[in-house]
Amino acid sequence: MGLNNLLTAKQQEVLHTYLKGDFKTMILTGAVRSGKTFIDNLLFLYELRRVKEQAKLEDEKHPQFILAGASSGSIYNNVIASLSNQFGIDLRPDRHNHYHLYGVDITPVYTDSIRGLAGARGFTAYGAYVNEASLANQKVFSEILSRCSKAGSHVICDTNPDNPQHWLKKDYIDNDDPDDKTVTFCFTMDDNTFLAPDYVKQKKAQTPTGMFYDREILGLWVSGDGIVYRDFDQRTMIINQEQLPDDLHIYCGVDWGFEHKGVITVWGDDDEGNIYLLHEYTAQFKFIDYWVNLAKKLQDKYGHSLTFWADSARPDNVTEFQRAGINCRNANKSKMPGIEKVAELMKTGRFFINENGIDKFLDEIYQYVWDENTGEPKKENDDVMDSMRYAIFNEHKQNKTQFINSSYF
Known part of the structure; x- marks a missing residue:
C-alpha cells in the first residue's frame, strides 16, 4: 500500500x-x-x-x-x-x-x-x-x-x-x-x-458565515467583523402567529437584570429541527418577584415541567425561582459554542421569530457586534441575545447537567 x-x-x-x-x-x-x-x-x-x-x-x-x-x-x-x-x-x-x-x-x-x-x-x-x-x-x-x-x-x-x-x-x-x-x-x-x-459539502453549508467559516473551514486566525449573527435574515425568519406550528417542545432562557434589562425568552422546537422564538419578555428595574410571577404564568400556560435556563451569575435569583417551584437551571454560559449553535440554525434556515411576540430582539440583533480586540461580542446590546444563547445552547446539549459552580463560566 x-x-x-x-x-x-x-x-x-x-x-x-x-x-x-x-x-x-x-x-x-x-x-x-x-x-x-x-x-x-x-x-x-x-x-x-x-x-x-x-x-x-x-x-x-x-x-x-x-x-x-x-x-x-x-x-x-x-x-x-x-x-x-x-x-x-x-x-x-x-x-x-x-x-x-x-x-x-x-x-x-x-x-x-x-x-x-x-x-x-x-x-x-x-x-x-x-x-x-x-x-x-x-x-x-x-x-x-x-x-x-x-x-x-x-x-x-x-x-x-x-x-x-x-x-x-x-x-x-x-x-x-x-x-x-x-x-x-x-x-x-x-x-x-x-x-x-458529501460531508464536506454539508459542513460548508451549515457553518455560519464570517469568522466561524473562516476558522473552521479555511483554517484562518481571524477575528469577528461586524454583527455577530450575519446570517439572520429578517425577510425569511420573521413569521406571524398563524405560521407557528401547534405541537412544540417549549423551554425558556433567562438573563437577569435590574439596571440593565432583564429578559425571559420562550422558545419552541418542532419535530423537523426548526426553532421558534415565541415570546420575549424584557423589562428594566424589576425585582425578582416580578420575574417569579411571570415564570409561574408561563408554567400555567406551558406546563409545570417547563425548563428555565438561567444566567448562573445570580444564584440568589435561581434559588428564588426554585423555591417557587420553577424548574430553573444554571445555564452553561460558554459563549463561543453557544453563539455558533444559534448562528448555525440561522445559516441552515431553521430559526424563526414570532413577530407578535418580540420587543427588543430586532434592536439588539443588529447592534450585537464583535470586539476585534477580544474576539468575542462586545458586552453591549446583549440582554436578549444572552437569554437566547442560554436557552438554545443548553436545551440542545447532549448532557443537560445543571451547572452549580457559576464562577467557572
Whole structure:
C-alpha cells in the first residue's frame, strides 16, 4: 500500500519535515476535520520510538515524555482513544495516571488552567505532544517547552484557529526568528482528501458565515467583523402567529437584570429541527418577584415541567425561582459554542421569530457586534441575545447537567 493511500499530501509534507528533524517546535493549525490530529498522533508514535533509542544510548532507565491537553478527558478522547482506533494501540494508565509505550513514561500535563504548572514542573522531558494548544494556559505551555531540554527534543502541537491576537499566534506561529526553530503548517478542510465529499459539502453549508467559516473551514486566525449573527435574515425568519406550528417542545432562557434589562425568552422546537422564538419578555428595574410571577404564568400556560435556563451569575435569583417551584437551571454560559449553535440554525434556515411576540430582539440583533480586540461580542446590546444563547445552547446539549459552580463560566 502506497503512502498516498495512508496520508494526504499535506500530512506527507508534515511527515517529511519531521523526518528531517531540523526544528524544536512544530505547530499544526487549521480547520476542523482537516487531518491535523491524525498526523500528530502518528508523529507521537515516532517520537516515542526516538526517545526510546536516545534513552538507551544515554542509559536512561525511565525517560519521560509529556502528553499535554486541556483535561484528562480531552487527552483520552483526542489521543488515547484515537491511537486505539487508528493504530490498534491500547494504552492503559498506571496508578499515577501515566501511560507507557516502548519503555517511555508518558506523563500527562493538563493545560487548561494555571494549576497545570504543578504537573509540568520538577522533571526533564525528552519531548512533548500538546493537543489543542490554543486552549492551554500560556504559562503552562511555556513551562512545557522549558521541560523539554534534552538534546534533540521536540514539542509537537495541534490547534484550531482562534483570535489573531492570541499568544500562540503572536509568540509562536508568527515567530520567524530562525533561532526559534518553530515550523508551522496550516490546514484547510479541503486538505483532508479522505473526507467524503458529501460531508464536506454539508459542513460548508451549515457553518455560519464570517469568522466561524473562516476558522473552521479555511483554517484562518481571524477575528469577528461586524454583527455577530450575519446570517439572520429578517425577510425569511420573521413569521406571524398563524405560521407557528401547534405541537412544540417549549423551554425558556433567562438573563437577569435590574439596571440593565432583564429578559425571559420562550422558545419552541418542532419535530423537523426548526426553532421558534415565541415570546420575549424584557423589562428594566424589576425585582425578582416580578420575574417569579411571570415564570409561574408561563408554567400555567406551558406546563409545570417547563425548563428555565438561567444566567448562573445570580444564584440568589435561581434559588428564588426554585423555591417557587420553577424548574430553573444554571445555564452553561460558554459563549463561543453557544453563539455558533444559534448562528448555525440561522445559516441552515431553521430559526424563526414570532413577530407578535418580540420587543427588543430586532434592536439588539443588529447592534450585537464583535470586539476585534477580544474576539468575542462586545458586552453591549446583549440582554436578549444572552437569554437566547442560554436557552438554545443548553436545551440542545447532549448532557443537560445543571451547572452549580457559576464562577467557572
